[in-house]
Amino acid sequence: MSWRELLPPWLVIVAGLTGIVLLCVSTKDVPVAPLRTKYGIVLDAGPSSTILFLYQWTTTKVNKTGVISGCSSCPVQGLGVSSYSDSPQKAGKSLEPCLNWAQNEIPAEQHSQTPLFLGATASMRQLNLTHPILSDGLLAALTVALKSSPFNFQGAQILPSPEEEAFNWVAVNYVLENFFKYDWQGQLVPSGKGMAGVLSVGETSTQLTSQLEEENQAPKEGVRLQLYGQMHNVHTRQCPCHGTNQLHRRLLSMLIQEQRSAKTVSHPCWPLSYSRAVQWQSVHAGPCAVSGDTWDTPGPKEVFNITGSSNPTACMRLVQSLLNSSSSCSFFQHSLSNVPKPLRTKVLVISEAMDFMREAVPTPDLGQAVKRLCGMSTKEMGHRSSGWTLGYLLSLTNTIPQDSPSVLKGIEPGVWSLLLILFVVLLTGSFMRISYRVMVKENTLSNRNSSVFDDN
Known part of the structure; x- marks a missing residue:
């Protein structure tokens, strides 16, 4: 058998060995972050109404804290939960339409992994002070209703005022991209900006929430929050009767x-x-x-x-x-030695009027916005509010385990390219050689047949 006849099988053998070498070259594990969307539900049980907020985020985190990318809401029909103090079961019943709505919005396979939390604020805090037995009965009824849902129930509680304001502070600074920002390549990087203080004008009181200068000056009523790899000491100064x-x-x-x-x-x-x-x-x-x-x-x-x-x-x-006339409620009297000093910072005012003015007047001129708002009739005005739910869920993502990334095997790009080229060349050469031998054999048979017919 000539070398020409042995060449094709040898080429195939070499090509196969090259493929085996490709599989044996040292590799490294390359993690691939999962892109599955996760969901979280927070019920804001406010003084006049309850709203279900549905948030979503990818499983990718920044220094262990989630990056929330979407939000939708479902207003619960009826008054606030504190109005059901005489009939607690009706309070739980009122949540069912919005809980059913959330079940349709979230894929069924993720229901059991979706955290669900209810936080009651000002009116329930007041009810708990005056009639604690009634407030306990309401929370128990709400707990029964929420536990019957398919979601991962985290609890129903009366949110202390310092925590509510701290979560407000988190939400404001998150929206302002003070924790991190997206660079021109779309990557998340530290923002390098300071944190904004929040002056929250509520219905019954006004609060100023800010980050303190030093950790050791955090008062007992302060809140410590771990967000995006950093600890924040947040303090709220109350001004009652100024809502x-x-x-x-x-x-x-x-x-x-x-x-x-x-x-x-x-x-x-x-x-x-x-x-x-x-x-x-x-x-x-x-x-x-x-x-x-x-x-x-x-x-x-x-x-x-x-x-x-x-x-x-x-x-x-x-x-x-x-x-x-209310000198006792001055937020900026730093002469008192026992008052924690906030960081020098910009202050963002949160109130229903401020939210409305941002839409009514697209300029930073607050005076012009006030004049525009005060010149409107009742038909031109809308209802807007700011909530603490975003800040709460951002803090909660620290405790939600991140999905384990999938792993792919990889080799160095240069080695992989060289072996791939060699493998392709050998396969192509083998194919061409085999095709050539087939053509030669067919020509030989054709010539023999022709000679037979000529002899006849």
């Missing part, structure tokens, strides 16, 4: 006493065309009522007709006079 509702009441009290002789009381902070009958006892009552404002106090049942005049200059003057 929107309380300031509204104090403004009404002042205006009524100033304009008591008039048939209609003009309110510069209310929008045009808005009017309402107000009873004196609904304005001048409760723990935040200011006594001794005037010598001529109206009777409890006396009713006044309040009409909006929409005068931003007069409104700001009235509000300023109220704030100036």
Whole structure:
């Protein structure tokens, strides 16, 4: 047998050996991060309503903390959970439509892995102070309802005010990309920016939340949060009786006493065309009522007709006079040695009005935004609110295990390319050689057949 006949099988053998060598070359494990989406559910049981927030994020984390990329919500029909104190079972029943909605939004195979948490805020904190047995019954009924869902129930609790404000602080700084940012290549890198303080104007009180300068000055009521590989000491300073509702009441009290002789009381902070009958006892009552404002106090049942005049200059003057009269609630008196000093920082104000003004006036001019808002009628105004739920879930992702990445075998690019080229060349050469031998054999047979026919 000639060497030409032996060449094809030898080429095939060499090609096979090359393939085996490719498999035997030293390799290394190359982890591939999973891209599966995870979900989390947080129920914000606020004073006037409950909202279910559904968040989603990929399993990729930044220094052990998740990067939340999506959010949708389902408002629960009815009033806040504290209004069900006489019938706790109805409170749990009211959550069912939104829980069913969440089941349809989340893939069934991930229901058992989706954390579910309910946090009750201001009204439930108040109910717990005045009627703890009723608040405990409500939480128990909510717990039963949430445990019956297919999700991973984390608990239902009354959220302490410092924690609520701390989670608000986390959410604000997350949205502002103060923890990290995306570079021009789309990679997550440290932002290098400082953390913003948050002035949160609630219904009954106002809070200033900021990060403290040093760890050793964190007070007992402070909150320590581990986020994106760093520890943050967050402290909230409370200013009771300075929320929107309380300031509204104090403004009404002042205006009524100033304009008591008039048939209609003009309110510069209310929008045009808005009017309402107000009873004196609904304005001048409760723990935040200011006594001794005037010598001529109206009777409890006396009713006044309040009409909006929409005068931003007069409104700001009235509000300023109220704030100036409350020196005990100054957030920036650093002369006191026992008051923790926050970092020098920008302060972001959170309130329903501020959220609305950001949409109504796309400029950073707050004064212009105030004038724009105060010049609107009631039909032009909407309802917006800011929540703590995003900050809570970001903190929770620290405790959620990250999926183990899948592993691929890999070799150095240069070695892999060289062996691949050799393998391809040998296979191509073997194929061409075999094809050539087949063609030669067919030509030989054809020539023999031709000669046979010629002899005949």
